[in-house]
Amino acid sequence: MIGEAVSATIPSDDQSLYGSAELHGPKNAEVRTWQTFRLTYTTGKLGIDDTGGIRIAFRFISDAGFLQTTDPTAPNYVSARSNGDGRLELKYDRAGGQRPWNETLTVYQRGGYLKPGEQIEIIFGDTAGGSSGLLMPTFFDSGRVFRVMADVQATGVYIPLDADPLYVSVIAGPLDRYRAALPTLRRPNEVFHLGLKAEDIWGNPTSQGATRFAVSASMPVDGLPSHIDFAPENGAMTIEGLRCSHEGTLKITMSDVDGQEIVAGPLEIAQGDVAHFWGDLHGQTGETVGTNTVEHYFDFARNKSFLDVTSHQANDFQINATFWAHLNDLTAKVNEPGRFTVLPGYEWSGNTAVGGDHNVFFMNEGATIHRCSHALVQDRADAETDAHTLTELYSKLHEEPTETVMYAHVGGRYANIFYDHDASLEAAVEMHSAWGSFEWILTDGFPLRRRVGVVCNSDGHKGRPGASYPGASVFGAYGGLTCFVTAENTRPAIFEAIRRRHTYGTTGPRVYLNISANLPDGGTLFHRNPDAMPDTKTEQVTDCMIGDIVRTNGDTAKISISVRAPVGIVSVELRDGTKVLHRETTYSADELGDRIRVMWSGAEYRGRGRNTAWHGRATLTGARIDALEPVNKLNPEMKMQQTGSTAVVWDGVTTGNMMGFDLRLTNLADGADLEIATNHGNLDLALSDIGFDTQTMDAGGLHRKLEVTRLPNVPLPSEVVLTQDVKVAEVGDTPIWVCVTLEDGNQVWSSPMYLFQD
DSSP states (O other): OOOOOOOOOOOGGGHHHHOEEEEESOSEEETTOEEOEEEEEEOOTTOBOTTOEEEEEEOSSOOSOOOBSSOTTSTTBEEEEESSSSEEEEEEETTOSSTTOOEEEEEEEESSOBOTTOEEEEEETOOTTSOOOEEOOSSOEEEEEEEEEEETTSSSOOEEOOSSOEEEEEEOOSOOEEEEEOOSEEOTTOOEEEEEEEEOTTSOBOSOOOEEEEEEESSOOBTOOSEEEEOOTTSEEEEEEEBOOSOEEEEEEEEOTTOOEEEEEEEEEOOSSOEEEEEEOOBOOTTTTSSSOHHHHHHHHHHTSOOSEEEOOOBGGGOOHHHHHHHHHHHHHHOBTTTBEEEOEEEEOOOGGGTOOEEEEESSSOOOOOOSOOTTOSOOTTGGGOOOSHHHHHHHHTTOSSOEEEEEOBSSSBOOTTTOOOTTTEEEEEEEETTEEOTHHHHTTTTTTOOOEEEEOOOBSSSOTTOOOOTTSSOOSOOOEEEEEESSSSHHHHHHHHHTTOEEEESSSOOEEEEEEEEEEEEEEESSOTTTOTTOOEEEEEEEETTOEEEESSSEEEEEEEEEOSSOEEEEEEEETTEEEEEEESSOGGGOOSEEEEEEEEESOSSTTOOEEEEEEEEEESOEEEEEEEESOOOTTSOEEEETTTEEEEEEEESSSEEEEEEEEESOOTTOEEEEEETTEEEEEEGGGOSSSOEEEEOOTEEEEEEEEEEOSSOOOSEEEEEEEEEOOSSSEEEEEEEEEETTSOEEEEOOEEEEOO
């Protein structure tokens, strides 16, 4: 049930020397509640010598309250006492242990020693002095482990106790909202499914959302019930085997007894060669650095976030041989061709200096894992299979008997696209994950003539692929999704979509996007990148689609774009590389109202510490705030509040993504003013100067900025259809791609079409 990382152990015959531990407290604790736990350690045959001690470690992927040992009146207070001589000294360190057990509390024995059989009692969340207790994490965890180690001879070496793990199960909270999911493109009479989920305020599926829904659809759907009795034990359910014989845009509406409506869609039903299959191919679990088990991970992907495609991507330097074998067995077992495609693979986690993070996916099980190192793997019997640099990895992967594709990833270590690139293997860059948004991982490659696709994933560490909320931890963004545009949901078809860049990514929502090009003079389409595979299959075309590489016979192309989203669309940008060729908005200057949007975005830099903290205050003069509406506020505990009728204060975090709010204003007077003060700069604007064009404050860092604009009072249209003529450069590539910005702060990016003449 509880994944355990590889760690030093001691012979079982010696266990009685080092003592034992028991944990007393609730077995199940609701997320974000205050709890108290008593951990009792009993010394073994050796007792504990003066300056020895015990250490309790927790996984660093957590947003539980940070322990403190100095103020008994404050939250998360920890105390300790013993029934032996001397005194106890407590030290808490958020990064005091070895990955993944970074968070540690050490209890030192001072001024005396403990005899065999004497005890130390530690109270986590001690309320005796007025503390509210220990704050639980925001996410479901089948076992939040208290890992106990002992240094009984004062050597500085803490030996893990060989005992069943001491843990508390963290469970979901009460219902906050319902979510529903449909695919975005199917052909007439092609099967699809409807997903329905109840979530608590932190995004955990909760069983506390039982109700009955009346169901209606915008078009006839075979197999769709008129009512749904929603009372699942795990918080989610799926209606399988649905079909629609009519072409058009399908939305399914579910209404509960109180009249609340949940809308799924839009789903386009249209004739064609392809459909859309949604996936999150990047995350890990408690067997390495994350939480929960890999079995829970795959169940969540299929049955709670309603994905079509997934993969497990653990850090290679922590995958031992036993887990690699188990993972391969499991991916073969849960893979369901046509319904749920699961790719075996891992994350090659080399340092940025030698290539940086890359995701590796295999067509079939049984491939060798070529680790960047054995940093956290004790058994080094297969160390000769390691690939210490990206170049070495490419070489070894070419020797694998099964087909392989790769993504360049931005995580703790970001992929160094300047170090090396093998176009026959590396087909895409991950533009968004729970780590943030990174357009630069694509655009940096344009001058190098890199022809890669765009994908988005979660890189979630909490066992929630496809619905990875950031909670209150270091992750600043909601995990992304990738749409695979292909004929069927099988491993070969998904691989082909990746290789041909027939993908687009989002910051989380399922959005219908179609981008194509008509070539008046025709052209040659390459099935693979001809720079790497000059003998690739080709065909003569007059039209091409997302991700295609085409040598055009002329210098013009007509680009067609269609977007249908579940919320309003702010803009659709058609780009040639880093240049915006056309920006289509869903509103005009004549439609602007008294809704002022304030958004901040960007990051510190490209590396691990990219999180940017924002602290700000917006003050109005000559106007009043009728309503404050957060935009992309992902952490419910993060401050964003109205003070009086004329001001808003906030704290926020961006990691390349965006966050902000809308102000609905009333009582506007002549000369009204908006003054914004932040820790990254200030902006003072007359309200009359805030119009259709965005007002921008450059805030330094990596593409860091604050923007203010005016929007219509009414919700924005959720559909955009446009065409635009573009010029194809005489020399080099013309990468044509799209960025869509939605009213709720989410974004969509297409893979580029790489058009060229030379």
